[in-house]
Amino acid sequence: MSERKVFEDSVTPLPAQEGLTHNGLMVNAAAPEHRDQNMTLLFSLAIPPEAQKRLEESVARGKVIPLDDLNRDYSPDAADVEKLVDWLKSEGYEIKQVSPDSTSVYARASVDKIEQSLGVNMVRVTKDGLTYTAAQNAPSLPAEVGQGVHAIIGLQPFRQAHKHSRKCVPRDGNRVSLAAGAVETPSPSPNIQNEPPYLVNEVRKAYGADGLPVTGKGQTIAILIDNFPADADLKAFWQRNNLPTDTSRIERVNVKGGPLAPPEGEETLDVQWSSGIAPDAKVRVYASGSLRFVDLDLALDRIIADLPGRPGMRQLSISLGLGETFMGGPQGEVAVQHQKFLRLAAAGVNVFVSSGDAGSNPDVTGHGTGSVSQAEYESSDPTVIGVGGTTLTLTSGGDIASETGWTGSGGGTSIFFSRPSWQTGQGVPPGGMRLVPDVSLAADPDKGAFIVLNGNVMQIGGTSWSAPVWAGFCALINEARAKANKPPLPFLNPLLYPLMGTSCFRDIKAGNNGAFDAGPGYDMITGIGVPNVKELIQALT
Template sequence: MKYSSVWTAFALAASVVAVPSRRTDFRIKESVAIPRRWVKRDSAPRDLHINLRFALPQSNFPLLEQLLYEVSDPSHESYGAHLSQAEVNELIAPHPESVRQVKAWLASYGLREEDMSCSPAEDWIKVKVPIGLAEEMLDTEYHMWDHPEGDSFVLATAYSLPEYLHEHVELVQPTTLFSRLRSMKTTLHFAPSGASSAAVANAPPIAVPSASNGQVDASCNSTITISCIRQLYNAANYTPLADTGNQIAVTGYMEQFASFSDLQTFFAEQVPSAVNSSFQVVSINGGQNDQSMLGSGEANLDTQFAFGLAHPIPPTFYSTGGSPPFIPDELTVNNTNEPYLEWVEFVLQHPNPPTTISTSYGDDEQSVPTSYATRVCSLFAQLGARGVTLIFSSGDSGVGDGNPDPATQECFANDGTNQTRFLPAFPASCPYVTAVGGTVQIPEVAVNFSGGGFSNIFSQPAYQSQQVENFLKTLPNGTYAGLFNASGRAYPDVSAQAVNFSIVFEGEPAGVSGTSCASPTFAGLVALLNDARLRNGMPSLGFLNPMLYALNGAGFNDITSGNNPGCGTPGFNATVGWDPVTGLGTPSFGKLKDLIGITD
């Protein structure tokens, strides 16, 4: 063990007295303002069953965070000494008194020990109960809530707990989470005619000094392929191995299925060496990958590019179930607006999770209660401490809300004031993940939809403070005053190409754009870097950000042109150094490989 087990001191008066009556001294634990455009419908059926999750305080999370930064900092003596699953669980286990008090309270409602399922560290307790009982336990009311774009959830705008339980419970869900998960994909279109594509392909190569062999095929300025990415990001001549223990994964939500047949067509066209290879499908919460149904642009994009770039590194597609619309007459909640909990809890229980995982989904940060965002972000930190690199798309709405059309964005703070504010994205705003923005063209410029900005929930981590300060000095005094939180966690961290990716969809060539393209692209390159480390007896990179910012631009192509408009403004500008449009820039695999200690 790298540390001695220390329990955080708890002022637990309840530990020496009997458990109070379950119906006395209730006090509101959490309440939220109703987000714009959500409409309350009927009361939820009282016999409808939901899975209530109780998050118990993690006893030593500050120490876990400290160790995460130490094992992720290349200047620290513990760099790369990732924690084991058992070490992480010991650090985040709640105080036994919290477990006792919560279980005793649940038992007072007739719930037996076998009705309660716990995470390995017992920091989560889950029970399946009818709505009527949940309303009694939480002194609340559940209703059906509808969003005009089709989402429908069972939610409460506030809930309460007995006074004595407040110090033992951080949050309860599903309650106040008006989150609308969406893929970060702006467009999907079918490919142009072969004649026009051939004309571009016959043009002379584009000179790019940082690229492999100093040039990139001219066709890459109209269509991005695996070859384009490898050329542009200086990885054309690298071949990974299949047996180093390295793994790569992408996540799928909202019944987004990845087609095996489309993958084979894609491989035949772009990665011939990968033909007849496939990926493992892992089902979470009833997630499927039904091949009798049409595949999806999002899942096909993620699997084709991440796994195509990383082949033959073993790939996994996580299919997490639960998606709207809710069907009330089934008397069970099959949908969920909290899929990250389902997914990350599952992966944390795996003794050997993939070393690189890409997610191209997100939501407006303000739709996520602070308690929920903080807890989910802490789960991401646990994976990072174990040597897993988590990569998220930064969003497709510039500095605005989830609407990719800047002209129709509604950038209002969800705090009752209706003040205009830039709207950051979550989970991209979590300081324990790597957020990837988007670029376009060769030579590269920032693409105008690249999500970026500053969190209103998470404070700015020390690893990026100098680069962010340098950027803020470039803004004229008063620029966007009151529209963003300059002391918040700033994102994206890096960027990659995000426009006109050539995939196969329903057996036909199609083009996709969005930071959904950038995330699996960057993930594929990280998987190659992990391959280089593992085959040389070094540990995986794990949480990237402290290392990336310590490099201070080395190993990256600085993007200095373009902006990300939104909320009726031009947004931020890409500039020299880090910026909230393209981060530190786009990767140069060859340079990064040398910088992480691997030489040919």
């Protein structure tokens, strides 16, 4: 048998025997009918190590690389791509797509062909009541074919990212009535200003973003999520917040083109609040169709491919994650997405990722407490801005009564990524690994945000609220830079950390998320603090 390259980190090993696993999965043999099912896999190719090192260094210095240069100088070897594609076709795969930068080959085949060609044993795995066909062991390729490949993604569809939002009914019915002309008009309810669920103008004021001469004009905010919000809900939200109700500024991209689930809250929060903070920006929603990693990777590739035609798309919000210990090894999905985030950062796109809603010890669901303190990926990637959460309380006049670290705010030390050169300053503990989060914003669902979902007012929170608001703030800053005849922002983190302790950030010094306490300077609940947008604009323009 010819030598083969094994991709150990592309799966999490399952036990050889059938039955219940230690982490609650049920494993059974695959029946003959399951072998006729088709699966789409991602064969991810790495850029040469020396090129990746140069790109990492450029991003850490805040350098933006022109898109043509990115594709010319930071792509895999063309011969490696050709060998892989030819081999896949010879094995009976249908090539669905090769990304423009050649880092991703998406190929579709039957379970039976996948099992034979990749040397895997396909079984049935039940998780949370749903059953998937999945690989029991690590895949492999002929060594020559797999030379440029660093991961094969999609073989274990039961492993998925989770959303970072929690919703509830507003306490004492505050603001549950919608204004006349909205989706519905239930009986009158209290409308207590500066009490949850907070409206857009109240949050803007809390973070120094009210009364500014910028509205996000000329900017596009990208949202990565699995489905789309409803137009009627968007209009009702905008109307209640006295915002323009033109739905043409919301662009929808159904990445796979198939049917999508109805709105359930996350997509609605992301779009309503990013568009509320930057009301003249376009919001471009990339609906992945599911939270399977292969589908999220396809969406990220689509975002990257769209950049040449959308120069204003300089901010991306992602409210998803999974504890690093559940991600497999460092050369699997983490390496695949890191390569995409690195490319986005190098192109001048700032990616804001929620840090999590289960504090310092998230379990596999992301909403319960586990036994291990860990950061969540994607927020732990050193080329994104990890956004933590606070508990925000306002006075009756809209000033800050108190703001503390939210107990659910995700944070911790990465097991995958080294400490970036820019992650320094007061409060940053000694050590050599990446810390999460970088910044923070209101997130506590008990002091949550106003949204309209399926015609009803809901109160919602989680770091899924703080990430899209930060993306909206980024759009405001980029518009201000354009007005000042400056180029769009480069990767933000090298610019933000030196501003810790200045008027650009309010330090959050109280609160804990389990393993960590908030305190002076940096902490693993709120990062370097919450922004004063007016001061940030002045500092960054």
